[in-house]
Amino acid sequence: MTFDEKKLRAFLAVVECGSLGRAALAVHMTQPALSRVIKEMELRFGLPLFERHSKGMVLSAAGEGLVPHARLLLFEMEQALDTLDALKGLRRGVVRLGAVAAVTRSIVPRAAAKLLKEAPALRIDMLEAPDSELIDALVSRRIDLMIAAELPPHEEVMPVAECRFDDVYTAFCSTSHPLTRHVDVDLDRVMAESWIMPKSGSTPRTLFERLVRQSGRALPVIAVETNSVGAQLSFVAKGRLLGWLPHVLIESELASGAVRLLTISELTLHRRFFVYRRRRGSLPAGTRQLLQFLPLVRAEAGMAAFAPPFPQL
Incomplete structure (x- = not known):
């Protein structure tokens, strides 16, 4: 099956909203049009993606299996566009950042202001949440970078550097x-x-x-x-x-x-606070730009306690 951005966004909107009505508003489609997109995907797969109930729609086993791949495909599409825009000098894209409350009210606003001054076409999608929610958002690719206190080792998340804060x-x-x-x-x-x-x-x-x-x-x-x-x-x-x-x-x-x-x-x-990213994949260009404006202690200066070694950004 050929995947396109519109279908993937439509599918994930229903996943996140739980009903066709709310999802249609989120993706700026009519409800009948959104319903047709989902049915077309199900026909092409030969499997139902949702179970229909009077109060909404719940993922089927096939839908559950598709969700992480749909998020990954959308992420890679957006990252490719960000890279091409950066090469054209447009500096567009979205910086998806998550942080605990103490950080969103201290170092993040200053770093964001500097980033937007240098690249005004960028947009920052900010999530303020506790550590556990941030880790889930990072793993599921809803954010690309998180700032939190020291965390125990995680198989999918790794530290980038310590914040000077x-x-x-x-x-x-x-x-x-x-x-x-x-x-x-x-x-x-x-x-x-x-x-x-x-x-x-x-x-x-x-x-x-x-x-x-x-x-x-x-x-x-x-x-x-x-x-x-x-x-x-x-x-x-x-x-x-x-x-x-x-x-x-x-x-x-x-x-x-x-x-x-x-x-x-x-x-x-x-x-103490640290910046974390996913272990696999590269960081979008806008996110790499943001790192330049965060008050970081470089890995070699104080991160020897972490393993494995930090990747190059």
């Missing part, structure tokens, strides 16, 4: 919280309070629980769970919950007097 997780509370009336606040006192934290299993939550256990204390009451940084800040500033976030994410609230740091040595954690 670090941050520190800090406990904090509202300026009206009763704890602020005490000169010294120790770990036992804050462990007796209720907290707002990211959901269980997320990297920040895992790090927090590890620090508490290392101190020999029992975990505190987690009254509210949310991965939303904005919600965590709001709940702490306007109530009696304690929070634990990277310092860079609470700078504005500290400056406005909405929250106050709680200097608890056992709950203070410094983090």
Whole structure:
């Protein structure tokens, strides 16, 4: 079967949207036209790609098998066009970048501004998410580069370089919280309070629980769970919950007097950040340009702990 970009995008739109109606809007087609494209693909394959239900469409076994190849084919098509445009001097294309919140609000905006000044025809598709979601996005080719804290070895993801940027997780509370009336606040006192934290299993939550256990204390009451940084800040500033976030994410609230740091040595954690890519394939031209503007520590200066050696960009 001959694949073309329109059919691949139509197929993946139905996969991501779960229904013909929503997918048709996403790819700017009418619903009957999109339905015809999917049926034509199924006839050519001789297999159903979806199971039709009253509430939407679910991938069949054949559809599940096609998804990674469809994403790869689209990625290679786009990368080929980016390369040709770069050779023509057009510098067009999309930079697909993912990063954790602390990075999207610090080094990424500065690097992006420099990139767009040099190549204004580029577009940046930015994903802010926890580490686990970023890894999934990188492996599935929804992003081409990710910036996150140090990760355990992964068979499909590898580090490129370390960022010249670090941050520190800090406990904090509202300026009206009763704890602020005490000169010294120790770990036992804050462990007796209720907290707002990211959901269980997320990297920040895992790090927090590890620090508490290392101190020999029992975990505190987690009254509210949310991965939303904005919600965590709001709940702490306007109530009696304690929070634990990277310092860079609470700078504005500290400056406005909405929250106050709680200097608890056992709950203070410094983090280093690294740039990661897929182990296989090359980076699009626009993504390579972005790397030039990130504050990187080159591999030979501080990445000897990682294996295998870093590839040439």
